[in-house]
Amino acid sequence: MDHVVHSFISKHQLIQPGQRVLAAVSGGPDSTALLHMLTQLREKVPFHLxxxxxxxxxxxxxxxxxxxxxQTLADQWDVEFHGTSVDTGSYKESSGKGTQEAARDLRYRFFEEQMYARQADVLVMGHHGDDQAETLMMQMVRSARPEAVQGIPLRRPFACGEIVRPLLCVSKEQLLHYLNDRSLPSRHDPSNDRTDYTRNAFRHRVMPFLKEQNPRLHEHVQAFSERAAEERSYINEQAQKVLEYVHFSEDVEKFVQFSKQTFKTFPLALQRTAFHLILNYLYVKQNEDISYLHEEMFMNLLRDEKPNRSLDFPGGLKVVRAYDEITFTFADENEDSSFRLILHPGASVSLPDGSSVEAEWSWCPEEPDAFTYVCEDYHVNLPLIVRSRQPGDRMEVRGMKGSKKVKDIFIDQKIPARTRGTLPVVTDQTGEILWLGGLKKGGRQRGRSSTGPWLRLHYKNKADA
Known part of the structure; x- marks a missing residue:
């Protein structure tokens, strides 16, 4: 059987000549067989073990x-050894984690330290084909997302090198035969016999039936896992084309924005994958509470024709749809972002979102764009007020008869609800709204015979800054 494992290592280039290799060994049958096989391989492919x-x-x-x-095995087989004892109980209490998770954290922390201390290239672990089958069955029960059903990775980056698992090509029974044929001792962990752990329950109750149906189940499952990983890698690569049309913030407070219509031009498989890549960016580490249902909620949001909708995701993440714009953000929309600032001619004010409004006297009455407003000084009572919108705000818009609600202007202009509170409303001391920054201009029309000077305002929004 060692030939099978050695061929598997060679096929996937898991261990290269001259590398520094660490082997995680607990003393159980799997890791004991692994360590022995590595000592045999070392005679053919020289590496430091x-x-x-x-x-x-x-x-x-x-x-x-x-x-x-x-340690005794390592001494007998001329293998360098380094072991440690950790206090899982104390760490479990301080971290609030379960026993298995706490033990795993401490175990991998030690492995990471050893990788860096020895500048190792590879950490070899003893997960075998039956472990792979158990993992896939558990993943299929827990999730309907294909990317969540890939099994134990054959290799993955870790510390200064990578973790590899060369025993995924063989079964537990084969490993036991390997030990028995060579009269190799091993230790038994009685906790592996308990069925109150989910994995052990699958191992003792589910896997025997499946192995009866197909004794070579572990081979089929490993082939499936490798193929799934390859196809998922390709889909992730293709999904990068979707992300080219997505804006990822570079601010301390992460958020993501994109056009719904553009996003929907891509195939559904890429939409779903891009969705999860976005979550990986926002959560840093994929949130375990994200499920197939959240994915469906997002896909329904894309299909919904309502102009404004929002979703609440785990960890305080919000997905906000405002017309064609979709935003993923951790910002609390209910936070008070109101402002009220005094603006004198010759000065400027900074708004909470990083934008600014400045005022100056000018002899030029031209208004080149929506971000410039000009009025005659005798039509306004100075100083000006720059504030956020208020309930019931109305303004007389140039070129229109009567007044219009500011709320209706926002709706007509399809301004996302989350940004409406950031746009500056400029009034004079009487409270008359002169200008809705960047959107609509009010105030009295300039007289044809006016010669100035003019009060000229400029709104420099954050996007232009």
Missing amino acids: TAVSVDHGLRGEEAREDLAFV
Whole structure:
């Protein structure tokens, strides 16, 4: 069987000549067989081998004996050894994590330290084909998303190198035969017999039936896992084309924006993948609370014809649809962002969103764009007020009869609800709205015989800054 494993290592180039290799060894049958196979491979492919082992402090003297057992094996097989004991109980209490998760955190923390300390290239772990089958079955039960059903990765980046798993090509039974044929001892962890852990329940209740149906299940599942990983890698690569049309903020407070119509021009598979890549960016580490249902909620948001909608995702993330614009943000829309600032001619004011409004006297009455407003000084009571919108705001818009609600202007102009509170409303001391910055101009029409000087305002929004 060692030939099968060695061929698998060679096929996937898991270990290269001259590398520094760490082997995670607990003393159980799987890792003991792994360490022995690596010592045999070392005779054909020269590399530096170190065994690393962790006593999690959960089984008292028995666990300390496991650590001593691994050290004895390493000494017998001329393998460098480094082991440690950790206090899982204390870490579990301080972190609030479960026993298995806390133990895993401490174990991988030690492995990472050893990788850096030895500048190792590879950490070899003893997960086998039956572990792979169990993992896939568990993932399929928990999730309907294809990207969540890929099994244990054959290799993945870790510390200064990578983790590789060369035993995924063989079954537990084959490993036990390997040990028995060579009269190799191993340790037994009684916690593996308990069925109150989900994985053990699958191992003892589900897998025996599946193995009866197909004794080579582990081979089929590993082939499926490799193919799924390859296809997922390709889809992720294609989804980068979608992300080219997505704006990722560079601010401290992360947010993402894109056009709904543009996003929908891509195939559904790429839309879904891009959605999860966006979440990976926002959450840094994929939030375990994100499920197939959240994906469906997002897809329904894309299909919905309502101009304004929002979704609440785990961790305080909001997905906001405002006409064609979709925003992923952690910002609280209910936060008070109101402002009221005094603006004198010759000065400027800075708005909470980083925009600014400045005022100056000018002999030029021209208004080249929507971001410039000009009026005659005798038509306004100075100083001006620059404020956020208020309920009931109305203004007389140039070229229109009567007044119009500011709220209706926002709706007509399709201004996203989340940005309406940031746009400046400019009034004079009487409260008359002169200008809705960048949108509509009010105030009295300039007389043809006017010669100035003029009060000239300029709105420099954040996007132009």
